Amino acid sequence: MNQKANENVERVAQFIVKPQTPIRPYICSTLNDFQEERNFLATNIFPQLNELCNSRGTYFKPVDLRWSVLKAQKSLPANLYRQGCCLLSQQLKLCLDYVNSCFPFFICMLGQTYGDFFPDHSPFMFSKAKDLSNLSKAEQNLYVAAKNGYPWVLETPNCSLTEFEIIQAAFRNQSQFQYFYFRTRTTLLKILSGEEEESLSSGALVNEEEKLKIGRLKAKIISKGLPIRFYKDLQELGELVFKDWSFVIEKLNPITLMIKNIDYRHSLECFYHEEFIEKCKQAFVSSKESNRIFEILEQFVLKDEGLDLKNAAADSNLVSVLRINSLPAFKSILLLSGERGCGKSTLIANFVNYFKNKYPSIWIIPHFVGSTCESSDIVSVIHYFITELQHKNHSNR
Missing domain, CATH: 3.40.50 (Rossmann fold)
Known part of the structure; x- marks a missing residue:
């Protein structure tokens, strides 16, 4: 070429x-x-x-x-x-x-x-x-x-x-x-x-x-x-x-290049999710409890990735936390529950940002249900993830 x-x-x-x-x-x-x-x-x-x-x-x-x-x-x-x-x-x-x-x-x-x-x-x-x-x-x-x-x-x-x-x-x-x-x-x-x-x-x-x-x-x-x-x-x-x-x-936002098959709907959906994370970052106040939850989530993600967990737990009290909240060995889904409005989405959005900065080599596809009109539609969710995977696959070639 x-x-x-x-x-x-x-x-x-x-x-x-x-x-x-x-x-x-x-x-x-x-x-x-x-x-x-x-x-x-x-x-x-x-x-x-x-x-x-x-x-x-x-x-x-x-x-x-x-x-x-x-x-x-x-x-x-x-x-x-x-x-x-x-x-x-x-x-x-x-x-x-x-x-x-x-x-x-x-x-x-x-x-x-x-x-x-x-x-x-x-x-x-x-x-x-x-x-x-x-x-x-x-x-x-x-x-x-x-x-x-x-x-x-x-x-x-x-x-x-x-x-x-x-x-x-x-x-x-x-x-x-x-x-x-x-x-x-x-x-x-x-x-x-x-x-x-x-x-x-x-x-x-x-x-x-x-x-x-x-x-x-x-x-x-x-x-x-x-x-x-x-x-x-x-x-x-x-x-x-x-x-x-x-x-x-x-x-x-000039159109400097017109090509076929550009998925504008997916691009727009991505921007809404990114903006959601930015808004959550502005409203988030770090605390001792949130840092502990970040450690638990980090341990879970790295465990699911099959990576070495010792480095992730270094210089932290994660071990003692996990003794109370042990993570199952074979599960790849973690449920974070709480009352409506208590800040679950804000916490997860800020964890995504924290994890991306700490582990830039690990690829994450954030998707927040409720951030857009189509984010709760199962067909749109599948389309979103498939398109992200396609973009990732092409960019690696």
């Missing part, structure tokens, strides 16, 4: 094996007046972008929190009401967490409204409060966010949730994959000056301070040179979003 043919084979192998970049933009806007846009994009545009991603071996999955549907109603049972209040008090912190997890992707829609905020004349005195419940909802959000990694929110406590999200995504970080869509039928000069746009379909009334704030926010976005699009209706918004994010998909 000549050198050019070898290069082509190598490119094919990289295209099949190398994970493509998933596109997960955070959706930012004031909520009550942008539900129609969010619904339209989720129903008509995002599925098209996801299909485009699927053809590249990845996926498009925006994060749309829609906090407006979350309300802590007193008619709920006491425990659910308390949980709802607790979640609402962490709204700002959780939104900023998701902005970070979705970085560098960000979609922002702005219109005439600014969102809830502290009036400029309102004093912010949470530092003297002894009980969080004595603070207002806005004060609770600022307090929780400031104490959990976002102290900068106290520098501008009069911002709305929407502006906080924009600051975190576009002003405290920089990315070329952020797009801002302004709903307007006015000129750019009116937007910059903060003058009133045409009234919203919802008929929302905006006071003068809010109009001034949304005008200043738009001017700040424009002054920074961030990519801005203006739209008049849903159809125009859809066309702009599809064009912008098709460009992002092409830039990050």
Whole structure:
């Protein structure tokens, strides 16, 4: 085989094996007046972008929190009401967490409204409060966010949730994959000056301070040179979003080589399992108990592989553990049981990562039931393992 043919084979192998970049933009806007846009994009545009991603071996999955549907109603049972209040008090912190997890992707829609905020004349005195419940909802959000990694929110406590999200995504970080869509039928000069746009379909009334704030926010976005699009209706918004994010998909996941029989479905399934492991790694906190379980699992895997177990048990208390939890000599299936939500999947996902790093020569095919829609279908599971074995067999030749 000549050198050019070898290069082509190598490119094919990289295209099949190398994970493509998933596109997960955070959706930012004031909520009550942008539900129609969010619904339209989720129903008509995002599925098209996801299909485009699927053809590249990845996926498009925006994060749309829609906090407006979350309300802590007193008619709920006491425990659910308390949980709802607790979640609402962490709204700002959780939104900023998701902005970070979705970085560098960000979609922002702005219109005439600014969102809830502290009036400029309102004093912010949470530092003297002894009980969080004595603070207002806005004060609770600022307090929780400031104490959990976002102290900068106290520098501008009069911002709305929407502006906080924009600051975190576009002003405290920089990315070329952020797009801002302004709903307007006015000129750019009116937007910059903060003058009133045409009234919203919802008929929302905006006071003068809010109009001034949304005008200043738009001017700040424009002054920074961030990519801005203006739209008049849903159809125009859809066309702009599809064009912008098709460009992002092409830039990050270009089709540089088209060959027959590439299994895109399998490639996509692999990415979901890999992402599941990554998410579990972020939530995992190592402990003495988890290390002991890792040792047991390591001993079991190596035993099933027929390898020397002495090295695996060296410098550990595994022997004493196995005296209590002895492993059967002829079994190749290990059952890890526990209550739902206790962290079994997270533990196994982190063990897979630990074992791969420690024994790179041993090949593992991780598969997590429930991580994808098809992961519990027996035909899909068989297809997944057969395809992995085929790829492994070809790569060894």
